[in-house]
Amino acid sequence: MTFRLRAARLTDVEPLYEMAKLTGGGFTNLPADRDAIEAKLGRSEAAFSRTSDDLGDDQFVLALENAETRAVRGTCQLMTQVGQRWPFYSYRLNTLTQYSKELDRTVRAELLSLTTDLEGSSEVGGLFLHPNERAGGLGLLLARSRYLFIAMHRPRFADRILAELRGVIDDRGGSPFWDGVAGRFFGMSFQDADYFNAIHGNQFIADLMPKHPVYVSMLDEEARKVIGLPHPTGRAAMRMLEKEGFSHEGYVDIFDGGPTMTARTDQVKSVAEAVPAKLEDGDLDIGERAILATGTLDSFRSCYGLREMRGDDGVAIDSRAAELLGVSEGDEVWSVAR
Template identity: 35%
Template sequence: MIIRPITPRDLDALYHIAVESGPGFTSLLPNRDALARKIDHSVSSFARSVTAPGDEHYLFVLEDSGTGEILGTTGIEAAAGLTRPLVHFRRNAVIQHANVRQMRHTEESLTRCQHYAGCTEICSLYLRPGFRRANAGKLLSRVRFLFMALHPERFSDIVIAEMRGVSDQAGRSPFWDWLKHHVADLDFASATQLAGSAHAGFIEEFIPAMPFYTQQMNHAARAVIGQVHEDTRPARHMLEREGFRHQGFIDLLDGGPTLECPRAEIASVRNTKKGKVQLHTGAKLPENQEGERYPNAIVANASCSGFRATVTDRAYPESETGELVVTARLAEQLGLGAGDLACCLLLAVSSKQSQPSQQIHHTPATEEIRYAY
């Protein structure tokens, strides 16, 4: 498996992914012209010389290095909400006072807001169901943080992820099914298509700025506020292990949570090791000091438009010299030569290294992403 920047020849595969992912996956809609523009924008973004994040959008594809088939996608928007508003509901606790006997009680409200303007957003992560395999989901998710560690000037200090909310197999969202009776009588697929295609004035026209009180919602709608689609749970758990947290902002249409983390505090950003390449001529590396094989790691070159990354046990960081020892065959796959700068992110590290100090949710190490957000 190789991760690389998307190219125009990947349009058909990207369109199939957009169709497969279904309603709610708003970052990739099944419109060939829109997808072609997205690809062109990504190609231009990778090619730019950047000193500060702007309207760049980086879209990667996961390719089977043997067959050339596209297994999935993953993306980064450098500064979301600048050219197109990024709108959420903010969850607020509102204290209501009664005149009688000075009684008071707390209610929760949802208020439309634009909180995350200029933040980097990770998005467009999808692993095709027919191509699930070990470490594919981890590679798609964590390679973006490795890319940020390589090119920090291209990204904001805060990174967010809008997680897909709860919907059923028919594409119905309990949250939207309640909300639409108060804003716009559209089915969920139509609403997400309008929102995802940046339809002029859709949010302002249909979603009022006045607060909605959750106690007025039916139980089904209220129960999914801040919850994620069942296929998105592994992705959420993975991001929480990286240090991401939900701070009370949810999607306007399906109620899915937005997670956030300072870029410098993301575990995979902190744990990415950079070094010059030292070529190893053998097909395999020798065993380590404990007589074991080296653990799997994401290894990548340090290029931008020529970026390549994979999961492998044929590389390891040399602790004494700081060099990255890489087999010659792997170096060829990644476009690396002796002395080139490369980076390495171990997939299995100690909990002390990989986890922030606050309490997090744990999931089995074998759990893999299907599709996420």
């Protein structure tokens, strides 16, 4: 395989912008706005350059590159601590139980409550793969390489981590959830609100959204039935997150109602199982399939390859992976079984 993941650079703005136009909306972390993407890449470069190895308000953008053509064909992001620039809002789906002694009847009502419970968590997001490259496990490489990056830079990330999945979008590009809930108060379409949020943040939600809980039973059927459901294209991503140890604990996106998955960072499978070792041999022929990574911050690179663990602190990898990573004997290589 000729693909590797690396730190994104300001020169990647055009390919990322072209991919953003293919997302179909509802993809806040990759807006189809060149200036917004350029600003995101500038913030990412500042994060890669920060020398203090502690938890800050950083955003890292990674780019999937074809090593032969240098074409950028995918991207993903990591946010170290959400809710620092503006509040991080979610809806929490919970149940209110009430009992009437006179009627001898118990009534249970589902409520959507506006909350900032997840503020301070790290986030993995912004994963997008060019439609022509959605084969061969590249989506898995993008997703799980983020966890290797976290393991390799653990002090820079919080103890809880989240992933927001895009909710159900209809054929018109609208959101049944938005139309049934927030859209009633804002007088703007889902596309307009989602774009505004991507560019300016969601403080306008705090300014205009009613703070009282919303009774789910009072919503129309189209809005009710999509609460907590991912977009059809995100079902595989949800299963992947579940395999890593993420779970859905009732948090949903305030715009499209998509599920927010959460986990303890150190319990994420690919973080817990990631191991560093010194490269002893870069010409392995037969071995275990793995995701391999090397480098620190802006020199980070990852790819698929073969590995063979040797002793407690040695590893052998195949020559193609060694070439993609640019490593030689004695260099540190992190890995996790594929």
